[in-house]
Amino acid sequence: MMSVLPPVRRDRIVAELPQCFKKEACLHTRDSFHPKVISACKQQRTGTVGRFKISKVIGRRSFSRQDMHDNRFCKDVFDKNYKATIGVDFEMERFEILGVPFSLQLWDTAGQERFKCIASTYYRGAQAIVITFDLNDISSLEHTKQWLQDALKENDPSSVLLFLVGSKKDLISPSQYALMERDALKVAKEMQAEYWSMSSLTGENVKEFFFRVASLTFESSVLAELEKTNARRIGDVVRINSNDSNLYQSTKKNKSKCCQ
Amino acid sequence: MSSLGMEGTEEAQTPAGDPLALPWDRFSSWLHCICVVGFDLELGQTVEALYPPHAKLTDKEKTSICYLSFPDSNSGCLGDTQFCFRFRQSSGRKSSLHCVLDHMDRDSPVYLKKDPSCFYGYVYFRQVRDKTLKRGYFQKSLVLISKLPYINFFHTVVKQIAPEYFERSDPCLEAACSEIDRWPPPAPGKTLHLPIMGLVIKVRIPTRHDKPGTTQLVDMTPQGDAQISVSLPTIHEVDLFRCFSPVFFHIQLLWELVLLGEPLVVMAPSPSQSSETVLALVGCISPLKYCSDFRPYFTIHDAEFKEYTTRTQAPPSVIFGVTNPFFAKTLQHWPHIIRIGDVKLAGDVPKQVKVKKLKTLKTLDSKPGVYSSYKPYLNKDEEIIKQLQKGIQQKRPSEAQNAILRRHFLELTQSFIIPLERYVASLMPLLKSISAWKSPPQLKPFSQEEFMKTLEKTGPQLTSRLKGDWIGLYRHFLRSPNFDGWFRTRRKEMMQKLEALQLEALCNEDLLIWVQKHTEVESVDLVLKLKNKLALAQKEQLPVSADTLQKLQGQVDTIIQELPDDLQDILLKTTSS
Numbered sequence: 146m147m148s149v150l151p152p153v154r155r156d157r158i159v160a161e162l163p164q165c166f167k168k169e170a171c172l173h174t175r176d177s178f179h180p181k182v183i184s185a186c187k188q189q190r191t192g193t194v195g196r197f198k199i200s201k202v203i204g205r206r207s208f209s210r211q212d213m214h215d216n217r218f219c220k221d222v223f224d225k226n227y228k229a230t231i232g233v234d235f236e237m238e239r240f241e242i243l244g245v246p247f248s249l250q251l252w253d254t255a256g257q258e259r260f261k262c263i264a265s266t267y268y269r270g271a272q273a274i275v276i277t278f279d280l281n282d283i284s285s286l287e288h289t290k291q292w293l294q295d296a297l298k299e300n301d302p303s304s305v306l307l308f309l310v311g312s313k314k315d316l317i318s319p320s321q322y323a324l325m326e327r328d329a330l331k332v333a334k335e336m337q338a339e340y341w342s343m344s345s346l347t348g349e350n351v352k353e354f355f356f357r358v359a360s361l362t363f364e365s366s367v368l369a370e371l372e373k374t375n376a377r378r379i380g381d382v383v384r385i386n387s388n389d390s391n392l393y394q395s396t397k398k399n400k401s402k403c404c405q
Numbered sequence: 406m407s408s409l410g411m412e413g414t415e416e417a418q419t420p421a422g423d424p425l426a427l428p429w430d431r432f433s434s435w436l437h438c439i440c441v442v443g444f445d446l447e448l449g450q451t452v453e454a455l456y457p458p459h460a461k462l463t464d465k466e467k468t469s470i471c472y473l474s475f476p477d478s479n480s481g482c483l484g485d486t487q488f489c490f491r492f493r494q495s496s497g498r499k500s501s502l503h504c505v506l507d508h509m510d511r512d513s514p515v516y517l518k519k520d521p522s523c524f525y526g527y528v529y530f531r532q533v534r535d536k537t538l539k540r541g542y543f544q545k546s547l548v549l550i551s552k553l554p555y556i557n558f559f560h561t562v563v564k565q566i567a568p569e570y571f572e573r574s575d576p577c578l579e580a581a582c583s584e585i586d587r588w589p590p591p592a593p594g595k596t597l598h599l600p601i602m603g604l605v606i607k608v609r610i611p612t613r614h615d616k617p618g619t620t621q622l623v624d625m626t627p628q629g630d631a632q633i634s635v636s637l638p639t640i641h642e643v644d645l646f647r648c649f650s651p652v653f654f655h656i657q658l659l660w661e662l663v664l665l666g667e668p669l670v671v672m673a674p675s676p677s678q679s680s681e682t683v684l685a686l687v688g689c690i691s692p693l694k695y696c697s698d699f700r701p702y703f704t705i706h707d708a709e710f711k712e713y714t715t716r717t718q719a720p721p722s723v724i725f726g727v728t729n730p731f732f733a734k735t736l737q738h739w740p741h742i743i744r745i746g747d748v749k750l751a752g753d754v755p756k757q758v759k760v761k762k763l764k765t766l767k768t769l770d771s772k773p774g775v776y777s778s779y780k781p782y783l784n785k786d787e788e789i790i791k792q793l794q795k796g797i798q799q800k801r802p803s804e805a806q807n808a809i810l811r812r813h814f815l816e817l818t819q820s821f822i823i824p825l826e827r828y829v830a831s832l833m834p835l836l837k838s839i840s841a842w843k844s845p846p847q848l849k850p851f852s853q854e855e856f857m858k859t860l861e862k863t864g865p866q867l868t869s870r871l872k873g874d875w876i877g878l879y880r881h882f883l884r885s886p887n888f889d890g891w892f893r894t895r896r897k898e899m900m901q902k903l904e905a906l907q908l909e910a911l912c913n914e915d916l917l918i919w920v921q922k923h924t925e926v927e928s929v930d931l932v933l934k935l936k937n938k939l940a941l942a943q944k945e946q947l948p949v950s951a952d953t954l955q956k957l958q959g960q961v962d963t964i965i966q967e968l969p970d971d972l973q974d975i976l977l978k979t980t981s982s
Contacts, residue, residue: 233580235587235600250605250633262573263580267603270633 529567648685679726696890746773783873
């Protein structure tokens with residue numbers, strides 16, 4: 146029998162809420178997880194929270210592996226020679242937040258025009274959408290609005306967390322950056338997204354950003370789950386597993402019962 | 406690699422990580438190609454697109470795919486339909502498989518091994534009204550062509566790709582192929598997370614060491630996540646209960662017919678019912694492999710049509726599924742026919758029915774049922790019938806019914822095969838008869854009489870409550886292609902084991918001492934022999950540890966160094982034949 150999930154790496158364990166990058170454009174400014182979420186995690190009442198999908202949209206016409214921060218994040222290597230992605234790239238990460246393990250799917254959809262028509266397939270069911278642009282190219286920032294519209298076609302906009310990310314910070318001078326950031330913050334506010342900037346070359350903000358995304362996604366999913374169970378007024382009666390191994394055992398039991 | 410901490414997925418992300426892997430190698434370990442089959446008003450069915458573009462199919466293969474990818478008769482099939490077919494690959498085709506994969510194939514259960522001579526086609530067919538088209542209908546199939554019999558898995562994959570493709574066209578297939586090309590290879594025993602078109606499919610590839618009948622993967626997907634993640638409890642099994650439900654009073658008879666490799670045809674109203682039923686039949690004797698040809702969906706255009714339907718010879722040992730009413734006439738002479746009607750409403754309790762006389766099957770509108778004059782060797786298992794009937798009345802979920810039926814078949818097959826396994830194991834020579842300096846001893850020959858004698862004390866009565874003529878069933882089985890296939894596999898495994906044991910014995914000898922006591926000619930002879938053995942061990946994936954092989958190779962190298970220089974040169978260059 147299988148299905149025992151691999152353990153979560155120690156450096157993928159989150160106990161405190163990672164802070165936002167700019168208070169001017171962020172999803173919320175609380176400095177810790179929502180009290181309801183903390184208590185739910187303590188009591189192991191986090192419901193079916195177990196998997197999240199994050200779709201990353203790259204709002205540029207052409208791009209290389211260098212733009213994909215999450216790859217840098219996942220592998221801790223910087224591979225310049227990687228060929229441009231055809232269509233889509235995928236990674237999976239295990240996280241543990243407030244003692245609750247879960248998997249994070251990272252889908253990178255390509256920015257090529259040709260693949261635009263299929264991108265929405267990949268946004269479907271995503272809890273968070275990350276839209277990136279090149280800090281050195283103002284037109285790429287303009288482009289993000291269009292990508293956002295496409296992305297939201299297959300999603301309920303009210304339940305999706307949005308992030309706007311400027312990339313290649315290492316290539317831009319501080320003064321130019323200040324100008325760019327001003328524009329980017331404006332766009333982020335318009336689309337109600339949280340703004341970040343980073344460099345995959347130097348690694349600046351890469352890890353911070355992903356922990357922030359993972360944490361906010363987790364928090365909002367647990368809150369949504371709690372709301373759902375409260376509404377149904379079954380709260381504690383349906384004691385849904387807090388971790389996968391529990392669920393595994395209970396499913397196994399059910400299975401054998403029905404086979405008798 | 407370990408930094409990812411995710412079982413299975415890490416390899417998927419690093420095509421650059423394996424220096425030997427070429428683009429499309431990973432794709433090829435799962436699929437041969439993806440075809441789009443459309444309907445051209447002038448040409449009929451045609452392959453409109455092929456991915457990857459360099460994939461090779463002979464004209465004959467393309468023709469087969471075209472006919473097999475569309476419903477054969479006016480069965481309606483409006484909307485989306487999924488089914489599966491199997492066809493012979495053209496002769497002379499070079500084995501395009503990666504050597505790594507053959508290595509993987511070794512650890513696959515025998516019924517999941519790649520079929521060297523056949524391809525599977527996993528079809529998603531869409532037929533909808535479209536006034537903008539001349540024909541008035543949109544008719545298209547997306548077909549995955551693979552050597553792997555992972556029916557359930559590819560069913561899920563094609564269901565994920567096809568609707569997207571029909572709506573969004575080519576880049577979709579390109580992206581899908583590129584995603585598949587980054588999947589880790591289908592290594593037996595591994596749990597894999599395979600991303601496809603925004604969905605992650607979690608599967609476990611079984612190994613031949615798995616205990617038959619155990620659930621391999623438990624679905625842990627919370628329901629709300631169905632859009633982003635799906636766990637398949639099995640990669641290859643079909644829902645036996647659903648497939649057999651139109652004929653479930655006859656499961657005992659059908660199991661015997663399949664076990665004995667009797668010619669069997671399924672006449673069904675649609676390709677999906679035909680293919681499912683054939684696959685269920687073939688799968689009901691698992692873990693035994695069904696060794697004859699089977700065609701989940703067969704049409705009058707098939708290359709083997711004449712061969713299989715001729716009246717000049719006895720019908721061949723084959724199971725096939727058809728939908729074209731034409732077959733009712735062509736196959737009137739067939740000994741065993743299953744006729745399936747349109748799907749019944751769930752919860753309908755089938756009434757007890759008798760096996761029908763073959764002569765009643767004459768017209769196109771014959772009633773559903775099993776038509777055969779076969780008398781089962783074993784008595785009917787009334788208990789399983791009652792249990793399933795009760796389940797229907799109580800509205801027991803289909804998965805539970807399937808599990809009950811699957812376990813029934815498994816226990817039956819195992820009860821039947823265990824005495825054979827036990828007897829065949831006794832044909833192995835004693836361990837002490839293996840010597841480093843002699844070729845491996847021979848296996849004792851299979852003797853039907855001796856085997857029958859063992860049945861008295863250690864027959865199936867030990868594990869099965871079923872009564873009947875087990876002896877008769879064994880006698881018949883020993884003449885069947887399934888026995889032949891099973892015995893060949895066992896024999897090969899045992900012979901390989903003997904070779905491996907001999908290699909180990911050699912490895913434990915000090916060959917250098919031997920060489921010092923023998924002439925140069927004898928030493929050279931030994932070196933050549935050992936080289937051959939080592940090559941064979943690698944080629945046939947003998948069950949020897951890498952350690953043993955390495956040690957033996959070391960011994961060979963040491964012997965060569967003891968020989969004169971000119972001989973050394975020659976021996977080092979000689980590659981074993």
